[in-house]
Amino acid sequence: MAVTFTLNGQQRRYSGDPRTSLMDALRRDFRLTGTKDVCGEGFCGACLVHIDGVPKVSCLLPIGAVEGADVTTIEGVGDLGTLNPVQQAFEDFDVVQCGMCFPGMVMTLSHFLQDNPRPSRDEVKSALVGNICRCTGYERIIDAVMSLHNSAEGRK
Amino acid sequence: MNDLKETVVMNLPRRDARDKLQGRTKYTVDVGGLEMLHAALRRADVASAKIRHIDVRAALAMPGVHAIATAADAPGLHGLGIADHPIFAGETVRYHGEPIAAVAADTLTQARAAAAAIVVEYDDLPAVLTMADALAPDAALVHPDWRNYEILFEGGARGGNVAWQATVERGDTDAAFAREDVTIVENVYQVGRQNHVPFEPRAVTAAFEDGRYHIHTSTQAPWTVKHVTARVLGVPDSAVHVTVPAVGGGFGLKFDCSLEPYAAILARKTGRTVSQVNSRKEEMMTCLCRENADIRIRSAVTKDGDIVGREATVLMDCGAYGGEQVFLTTMTAHTLGGNYKLGSVRLCTKAVYTNTPPNGAFRACNGVYNTFALERHTDEICAAIGMDPVAFRRRNVVGDGDIGATGQVFRGNVLEPMLDQLTAKYPVERRSGTLPDGRLYGRATTVGTWFIFVGPSAATVNLNADGSATLVTAGVEIGSGTMMQSLPQIVAANLGIHPDKVIVKTADTDAAGRDLGVGGGRTTVSIGAASEAACAQVRDKLLGVVAELLQTSADKLVLSGGRVEIQGRPGSGTTIEKIVQQAETSIGPLSGSGAFTAPGERSMPGCAAGHFIDAIDIPVFAVHDCEVAVDPVTGHVEILSYRLVQDVGLALNPRAIHGQIQGGVVQGIGYALTEEITINSDGAFDQTGFETYRMPLAGDVLPIEFDLYEGAPSIGPLGTKGAGEVPILNVAAAIGCAVSNATGKSVNALPMTPPRVAALIDGKAPAPEMGHIDTVWVKNLVRS
Numbered sequence: 001m002a003v004t005f006t007l008n009g010q011q012r013r014y015s016g017d018p019r020t021s022l023m024d025a026l027r028r029d030f031r032l033t034g035t036k037d038v039c040g041e042g043f044c045g046a047c048l049v050h051i052d053g054v055p056k057v058s059c060l061l062p063i064g065a066v067e068g069a070d071v072t073t074i075e076g077v078g079d080l081g082t083l084n085p086v087q088q089a090f091e092d093f094d095v096v097q098c099g100m101c102f103p104g105m106v107m108t109l110s111h112f113l114q115d116n117p118r119p120s121r122d123e124v125k126s127a128l129v130g131n132i133c134r135c136t137g138y139e140r141i142i143d144a145v146m147s148l149h150n151s152a153e154g155r156k
Numbered sequence: 157m158n159d160l161k162e163t164v165v166m167n168l169p170r171r172d173a174r175d176k177l178q179g180r181t182k183y184t185v186d187v188g189g190l191e192m193l194h195a196a197l198r199r200a201d202v203a204s205a206k207i208r209h210i211d212v213r214a215a216l217a218m219p220g221v222h223a224i225a226t227a228a229d230a231p232g233l234h235g236l237g238i239a240d241h242p243i244f245a246g247e248t249v250r251y252h253g254e255p256i257a258a259v260a261a262d263t264l265t266q267a268r269a270a271a272a273a274i275v276v277e278y279d280d281l282p283a284v285l286t287m288a289d290a291l292a293p294d295a296a297l298v299h300p301d302w303r304n305y306e307i308l309f310e311g312g313a314r315g316g317n318v319a320w321q322a323t324v325e326r327g328d329t330d331a332a333f334a335r336e337d338v339t340i341v342e343n344v345y346q347v348g349r350q351n352h353v354p355f356e357p358r359a360v361t362a363a364f365e366d367g368r369y370h371i372h373t374s375t376q377a378p379w380t381v382k383h384v385t386a387r388v389l390g391v392p393d394s395a396v397h398v399t400v401p402a403v404g405g406g407f408g409l410k411f412d413c414s415l416e417p418y419a420a421i422l423a424r425k426t427g428r429t430v431s432q433v434n435s436r437k438e439e440m441m442t443c444l445c446r447e448n449a450d451i452r453i454r455s456a457v458t459k460d461g462d463i464v465g466r467e468a469t470v471l472m473d474c475g476a477y478g479g480e481q482v483f484l485t486t487m488t489a490h491t492l493g494g495n496y497k498l499g500s501v502r503l504c505t506k507a508v509y510t511n512t513p514p515n516g517a518f519r520a521c522n523g524v525y526n527t528f529a530l531e532r533h534t535d536e537i538c539a540a541i542g543m544d545p546v547a548f549r550r551r552n553v554v555g556d557g558d559i560g561a562t563g564q565v566f567r568g569n570v571l572e573p574m575l576d577q578l579t580a581k582y583p584v585e586r587r588s589g590t591l592p593d594g595r596l597y598g599r600a601t602t603v604g605t606w607f608i609f610v611g612p613s614a615a616t617v618n619l620n621a622d623g624s625a626t627l628v629t630a631g632v633e634i635g636s637g638t639m640m641q642s643l644p645q646i647v648a649a650n651l652g653i654h655p656d657k658v659i660v661k662t663a664d665t666d667a668a669g670r671d672l673g674v675g676g677g678r679t680t681v682s683i684g685a686a687s688e689a690a691c692a693q694v695r696d697k698l699l700g701v702v703a704e705l706l707q708t709s710a711d712k713l714v715l716s717g718g719r720v721e722i723q724g725r726p727g728s729g730t731t732i733e734k735i736v737q738q739a740e741t742s743i744g745p746l747s748g749s750g751a752f753t754a755p756g757e758r759s760m761p762g763c764a765a766g767h768f769i770d771a772i773d774i775p776v777f778a779v780h781d782c783e784v785a786v787d788p789v790t791g792h793v794e795i796l797s798y799r800l801v802q803d804v805g806l807a808l809n810p811r812a813i814h815g816q817i818q819g820g821v822v823q824g825i826g827y828a829l830t831e832e833i834t835i836n837s838d839g840a841f842d843q844t845g846f847e848t849y850r851m852p853l854a855g856d857v858l859p860i861e862f863d864l865y866e867g868a869p870s871i872g873p874l875g876t877k878g879a880g881e882v883p884i885l886n887v888a889a890a891i892g893c894a895v896s897n898a899t900g901k902s903v904n905a906l907p908m909t910p911p912r913v914a915a916l917i918d919g920k921a922p923a924p925e926m927g928h929i930d931t932v933w934v935k936n937l938v939r940s
Binding site: 027028031032033034035036037038039040041043044046073074075077078080083087090091092094095096097098099100101102103106124125126128129131132133134135136137138139140141142 | 167169170172173174176177178179180181182183185186188189352353354355356402403404405406407435436634635636637811812814815818819820821822823845846847851852853854855857858859860
């Protein structure tokens, strides 16, 4: 029984085993490798995708569970030529290192900032409780996010 | 040269950030497609055994299976210093997780199922799981045939379960310790392993094309992969071609050859491209960790604070095979024997075989725990003689003309002004106390000495007709940004163009010359110097063409802003594009090649035995200071402030260095406080995933305050030193000393987990048992 869902704005069908993790299906069958397979246990957040607008770890979710849902992966954030504000801040602040955790960081923070446009530093850190980074030591990522906060305030 | 420094320094952004942020970067783990086969390893689930029988017939007949490889397919042994390491266990299993067979199948699921179906019958052997076990008089030998191994580097003493021993003997320590005017301070330290946890696990794809192996892999050292793969497969090095895309984190783990030979063998056997990726559990359980170590150190110190004698023995657990630890025995001399002026010194460092997973290189390697031990010991000395710890350090740190452990002469006063810079900016008001909330306050300041690993690098620079330049090296972008920032900056400054006009070729051993690899802080220095040499050739040719064109002498010409001008006459010259076009009709396209290697610093003859590097070419220094609050009930340690001064030579890209400092210190915080590996009675790690291996999260960290110290002597291009490795060097030392000051107890072991710190406060954490290191230094020596 095929699973039908929206993937980055397009109707897609998956006719394999519906118990396959969404992450495996995205990476292996749809070849959307921006969703990263890191811990495979839901701790690191590198495989986060948006399901109906809400960040979910795709490694723990069977693809059968996204029947009828709207799935957005990192490849579906913005378009090729335009970075979203979180991505742009990360580029501007030169915070990227190996890069493996960043797709997940972008998915978490893009959603978080929609609901919390003016977070405190501690609130940003709390939002990142499910995103692990091994390279950067986080603080410069937070600096980049806080710059969005500041510029929003600046516009007011 | 000063002009060059003005144009080279900038906060150049990284060109790879955008694709990484959009999920478009193709790391090795992202390469795939229907044409690929997938490989899985059958690994041993015992620590020590004879293999009685392997039967692959049933597995080979399973659906989708194309080939199975075993020890018969890879007879060669590899290693550093000693060739002791087969890629497959043939007759003997020496660690839990050791590969026994590799399977290639249409899908990963099929490959794993077939690997599990291979029949392996064992006869169990006794296992030595700790260094104390391994050094016991009647210990079972991990390598009973150790005498028969090929020696790849002469000079180390070996014997039994001691894979390698390096010693330093300078001066008469017996006389120093016998003096009546000295205080003798002796301590023991014990540290556990640290797992790198690169987010991209070790991974490779391999193909067999036109009679050669093409290996596309996640490595820091393509030329090492090329050589080791060829060696274990028994083919010439020239039969192996290595390319490397973006690497998703290395931290030293990927400085060794890993999965590449398995995939190569399976590619040859199947005629197909084979993808092989460690599962996270495999990656965790077979990580070539920063090794666990046991240390005994004692010093004879006068009441004025002169260290007249020092003796130390360091045991490094290399696991089942020698690997990097054989090489790293060298670094005790330059870390535990570094930092301070010593009247006399004897050091013994042994890499010890155990039936545990092999260890490897991790950012600043044994420097991190040797610095922890040395700085804790230094604070114990200060307490024993009643001297202020900063005053003691100011008095004793190595400076211009002082000699190191092996007798090398240091140039320039670096550590002392760095210490002064830190303590002037953050004056020490108190080192211990109680905070209003009842927690225990501690502060400590530590120094550290490490080195920039140099060695051979090659570079080619082509100046193109559109005014861009192409840099061809075997350098790899592992995340630190060196290939994206410092190298294009160096090339651009030397050619008078903008770094955006420098194309950086990804590592390819068919295109670029030999290189030792990206690690040890060497990339900016070694590949940078080779690149500068290549640029010098290009510049000479370019200026020669212009000199003829403008009828002037080459030494009156300057390269800047994509143009060549006569000095002092802007607008007099012409664009690089035009000159390249002109050159094509006279001398041909403009290209240059450059090379660099270790110049070879001198040590004192006869001091060091078994060392791969007797003296370090580029020392690098760091001063770290931290304040902690310790919960007296739970033992939880909170870091209140973390400040440092780092010796960088010249800061090419200060913003990128900030990134390395923040990231490196946080990795050190994990090592100091939470990252713990325990080895169970099966010889396996208990920590098999992210649930049990506790890395720092965003909520655990703080902004690191830093100052960069510039101008210390360096042979690096433009006076640079590597800046990415050293930030982790004295983190465990600074936190360990601060926790000691807070609690009033001796911190002798890492990591300082809450239960361990709580036990320390309660007086229930005695110094580690160290009966396997004799208190009489000379009795620890292996003679061979």
